[in-house]
Amino acid sequence: MTMGLTPKNKLQNKDLNWKDLNDTLHSNINYVGDTATIKLSDYPSLTEAEIKAEAEKNGYTVTNKSEGYLGFS
Incomplete structure (x- = not known):
C-alpha cells in the first residue's frame, strides 16, 4: 500500500493580538x-x-529587522 500526501489545508491569515504578543x-x-x-x-x-x-x-528595545519584521530585546 502506497501512502501519499493528503490535500493541503485551507490556509488562514493570522490575527494575533496584544495577549499573543505579550x-x-x-x-x-x-x-x-x-x-x-x-x-x-x-x-x-x-x-x-x-x-x-x-x-x-x-x-x-524595538528595532526594525527587515521589511515587515520587528525585533525586541
Whole structure:
C-alpha cells in the first residue's frame, strides 16, 4: 500500500493580538541578550507605531529587522 500526501489545508491569515504578543515576548526574552522577532502581518489589528510605543513604554528595545519584521530585546 502506497501512502501519499493528503490535500493541503485551507490556509488562514493570522490575527494575533496584544495577549499573543505579550506571550511571545515573555516566552522568548528571559535573560540578558535574549531577543524576539515578530512578523507585523501576523498582527493585522495592531499598527507598527502602536506596537513600538507599547513595547518601549514597557521597557523593551524595538528595532526594525527587515521589511515587515520587528525585533525586541
